[in-house]
Amino acid sequence: VGSMLAVHHGTFHTGLFILVLFGSMLVQMGTNLVDEYADHEETQSEGKFLAPHKVIARGLLTSQAVRLGAVVCFGIATAIGVYLVLRTGWPLALVCLASVAVAYGYSAGPLPLGTLGLGEPLVFIFMGPVMVLSSFYVQTHTLTWPVGWLSVPIGCLVMAILVVNNLRDIDEDRQYGKASLATIWGHRVAAGVFCGLLIIAFGSVVMLVVSGAGPWIWLAPLLTLPQALTLARQVLQGRERAVF
Incomplete structure (x- = not known):
């Protein structure tokens, strides 16, 4: 997204x-692999729901x-980051270091961030503003x-x-x-947050275009609004795993 916005900026x-x-x-692949490994080592997958991505538990x-x-994933990502820093400048180094540290520390380390209820806000920050702004900056x-x-x-x-x-x-x-939003506040609050996130996601794009900060083509994501409403209803009403 950040790179495509750079096209709009003329570069x-x-x-x-x-x-x-x-x-x-x-980095995302490395994060998922660390999470998979740490989850398996901690629980040995006993009684866990075998989602398709649980590659260790499924053998x-x-x-x-x-x-x-x-x-390997983090190693190659680090090499790419070093090159981009050399091409772009030292501010990007701070972003790269923070991203790798959070990616690894989300599930691993002495105090995994994902167990402290920080998973959702960290994902928002690093896969939203940090990722988009840094790719635009590059x-x-x-x-x-x-x-x-x-x-x-x-x-x-x-x-x-x-x-x-x-x-x-x-x-x-x-x-x-x-600890997660769901375990701390329960299903009803977490489902409400899910719906709120969808409202903010679609609403912020509309506000940006209406304010004149972006072209009307940026409203194209509204075509997915009916599907988003269907998902929101399923999450609000669902209690079975099949819904999620």
């Missing part, structure tokens, strides 16, 4: 776009392979308020995914002491 470098894209994907990969995969070497504002719906939608994921795992997370 775009294909090579930098590819590096940012793959670097972001590798698709060994825990050692998952751990190695995480190291292309343009500047930041603008419209880009920051447009990063909000991205963060909201990604956070909404995590909220639903935690709603699915609410019983197991409570059993193993993992």
